Amino acid sequence: MREVLVNPQAGYYMHRDVFGQAGDFTTSPEVSQMFGEMIGVWMLNEWFKAGMPQPVQLVETGPGRGTLMSDIIRVFSKYNELIESLHVRLVEVSPHLARVQEECLCGTSTASNWTGDAFKTSTSRNGIPISWYRDIQLVPKAFSFFLAHEFLDALPVHKFQRTESGWREILVDICESPDSPLHLKMVLTPSRSPATMLIPEGEERKHLEICPQAGVFVEHLAERLEESGGVSLIVDYGHMGEKEDTFRAFKNHQLHDPLSLPGSADLTADVDFEYLRRCVEGKAYTFGPVSQGKYLTSMGIGVRLRKLLEVTRDRKEAENLLSAYDMLVSPQKMGERFKFFAMFPKAMTQLLESNPPAGF
Numbered sequence: 001m002r003e004v005l006v007n008p009q010a011g012y013y014m015h016r017d018v019f020g021q022a023g024d025f026t027t028s029p030e031v032s033q034m035f036g037e038m039i040g041v042w043m044l045n046e047w048f049k050a051g052m053p054q055p056v057q058l059v060e061t062g063p064g065r066g067t068l069m070s071d072i073i074r075v076f077s078k079y080n081e082l083i084e085s086l087h088v089r090l091v092e093v094s095p096h097l098a099r100v101q102e103e104c105l106c107g108t109s110t111a112s113n114w115t116g117d118a119f120k121t122s123t124s125r126n127g128i129p130i131s132w133y134r135d136i137q138l139v140p141k142a143f144s145f146f147l148a149h150e151f152l153d154a155l156p157v158h159k160f161q162r163t164e165s166g167w168r169e170i171l172v173d174i175c176e177s178p179d180s181p182l183h184l185k186m187v188l189t190p191s192r193s194p195a196t197m198l199i200p201e202g203e204e205r206k207h208l209e210i211c212p213q214a215g216v217f218v219e220h221l222a223e224r225l226e227e228s229g230g231v232s233l234i235v236d237y238g239h240m241g242e243k244e245d246t247f248r249a250f251k252n253h254q255l256h257d258p259l260s261l262p263g264s265a266d267l268t269a270d271v272d273f274e275y276l277r278r279c280v281e282g283k284a285y286t287f288g289p290v291s292q293g294k295y296l297t298s299m300g301i302g303v304r305l306r307k308l309l310e311v312t313r314d315r316k317e318a319e320n321l322l323s324a325y326d327m328l329v330s331p332q333k334m335g336e337r338f339k340f341f342a343m344f345p346k347a348m349t350q351l352l353e354s355n356p357p358a359g360f
């Protein structure tokens with residue numbers, strides 16, 4: 001998955017825009033500004049509850065086109081005290097997407113410099129400093145809002161299968177057969193591979209996907225929250241440790257064989273939120289996962305929709321707003337499939353028990 005998605009030469013994300021109608025998939029922030037605005041209001045509320053600490057970092061991993069960040073910044077811009085001490089930090093491996101993000105947020109396109117911690121620095125249209133990093137480890141430590149939207153599903157999973165002889169790992173091999181149009185095939189390891197150590201005791205499923213990189217990521221966030229304060233919000237499609245085989249590819253908005261034409265289609269696996277919760281148990285105070293529909297509704301997306309409809313004079317625009325709302329909230333669409341999971345410093349446990357975050 002890592003090679004196919006982020007190989008510097010031929011990785012799927014590295015040199016093209018893959019989002020929206022003309023791309024392979026559409027994400028929630030690309031559906032409507034209401035999505036990012038609800039997250040912005042949620043963060044703002046948590047900042048007030050934390051006593052308005054300054055300075056503040058807003059750190060997003062895998063920011064795509066920059067749309068979500070742009071909608072959040074618009075909400076934050078209503079509060080001078082916040083905006084004056086804000087630094088936006090984006091974690092991105094794709095030089096192409098970093099350029100798209102800079103154009104979206106700053107209206108400029110500057111060269112990358114790979115010698116320091118940040119490979120790009122710029123300033124948003126309303127004067128907020130923005131820096132780009134290849135890795136979350138390079139982001140400076142400070143009170144932060146961490147945001148990962150459809151980021152963890154792009155990280156590589158190990159796949160395991162229960163056989164009569166015990167657990168085996170599923171790997172990808174070259175297919176020598178002239179009949180194979182894909183030239184690649186899935187194979188089972190002949191014996192237990194070292195990665196089977198990741199399988200928890202008492203696991204009952206027949207087929208299993210584990211993403212250790214996602215585990216390391218949330219553990220790192222938990223350490224930062226404890227050390228410098230802040231909040232993390234993870235949004236992705238996922239489950240609570242009950243799903244089995246979710247690894248798949250998307251091309252032109254259709255399911256696609258993940259072994260066919262690697263590098264030309266998005267690869268993804270559902271996020272196992274139960275695994276993430278276990279990784280940070282005792283290290284952070286967590287909420288959720290709750291469904292996107294529940295989170296957005298309790299954050300007031302219905303009120304925002306009504307406000308936008310009031311100022312809309314165009315009938316087509318009003319229809320688009322209503323259909324975007326339905327797409328984001330409806331349980332048959334993105335409302336149930338996507339989940340929100342929040343992490344807070346463990347030290348805030350008592351406060352959070354009496355005053356939990358909105359939306360959860």
Ligand SMILES: C[S@@+](CC[C@H](N)C(=O)[O-])C[C@H]1O[C@@H](n2cnc3c(N)ncnc32)[C@H](O)[C@@H]1O
Nearest residue numbers: 013027062063064091092093094149150151154
């Ligand atoms: C599915 S897109 C989501 C984009 C955006 N968050 C949205 O929802 O529209 C995944 C994003 O993660 C980035 N990405 C993928 N693998 C990454 C990695 N290992 N490290 C950092 N960024 C990565 C991609 O370049 C892209 O920006």
